[in-house]
Amino acid sequence: MVSLIVMSPLVSLPFLGHPLSSTLVYIWSRKNPEIQLNFLGLLNFTAPYLPWVLMGFSLIVNGNVPKDEIMGVVIGHIWYFFTEVYPPLHNGSRPLDPPGWWRRLFEGRPARPSTDDVDEMIHAGIREAAVVPEAR
Secondary structure, eight states: OHHHHHHHHHHTOSOOHHHHHHHHHHHHHHHOTTOEEEETTTEEEEGGGHHHHHHHHHHHHHSSOOHHHHHHHHHHHHHHIIIIIHHHHTTTOOTTSOOHHHHHHHHOSOOOOOHHHHHHHHHHHHHHHHOOOOOO
């Protein structure tokens, strides 16, 4: 979202709903490459081609280049690359993840179970172990 906000003045897009949906469509299509899709009953294709099919349809219907969809695909590709392709090649480094201090600020400390909860878990395990089906 921050990338969309930063790029919106460069391409003069005041409303970012369509680029955001294009970003999400691009990410979904890259994560599900084996899914078969059908566009208007005329065109069969696999999911990775969905953003391009939608851009082509928008170009045909509107008669101008869909810069909002192009911006969404560019940002979706950058996000997909740095979260799916880059980490395995660089020892798990994920440059788009928030810094540790930011995560700690919002995650807080992990909740520890109370002693009553621990006692209940132990007794539940004993009850489950006591119910053994009969062997015949």
